[in-house]
Amino acid sequence: MNLRGIANRATTRINRNLPAEALICQGYGTAASGKRTAIYADPVAITAQVQALTKDEIRHLDAQNIAGTEMAAYVNRQLTSIDRDKGSGGDVVLFGDQPTVPVDLRGSAWVVTAVLEAWTTAGWSRVGLTRQMSS
Template sequence: MNLRSIANRYTSRVNPNVSATIKRSTGYTTSPSGTRIPTYADLPVRVQVQTASNGDIQKLEALNIQGVHRVIYISAEVEAMIRVDKKGGDQIVFEAGVMPEDDQGTRWIISAVLEVWGHEWRKCAITLQNSYTA
């Protein structure tokens, strides 16, 4: 039974799912100058974006993550930042007009995976990085 699918039928009536692109980290390349350049694989997805609850914000504060936060529910396997392993985490890009923070598109990082339900779906905290145009 996919509980996310059942719940999404009702929540999307009030708060519609939106299109986004997951930029899944695939490592990096090294430029001739020796600078590391992150590489990503793009994955188009539909996500449910919601306001972060007080409990979600407390979890992020405990991880010392500050900034503008939202929570997404996504039916894809994504990874967050892992500081001890020096991994940057996957990014999510929203087109212009989807998020209120920017009318030209925004780039967010998946800062924490808050809930995992097998391979079916994840609840993730995302943190605004900066304006994004591609």
């Protein structure tokens, strides 16, 4: 049974899914200067449903000293946050400029700062996202 699919049919009536892309972190590279930068795989199309964080999630993230997480998103893919053991810096969600994307999200990049729910066998996850500064 695809529980997320059932719930998604109900929730999209009031909060539609948004097209986005995921940049999956593949590790780090180090420049000659010693500066480390994340290396990402090519963008992968995903569907995201953006929601507010709950009060308990905000408290939980604060207790873990994870600051700046601004929203949550259900996505149809497994995404990861920083994983020092795997050398991963956290995946990135990119929202495009399509008219279906809310104006305040258009063209924005969000790093995954927390995995709130990981349903590895079901193919979806709920993640906490922090907006990245535009360059």
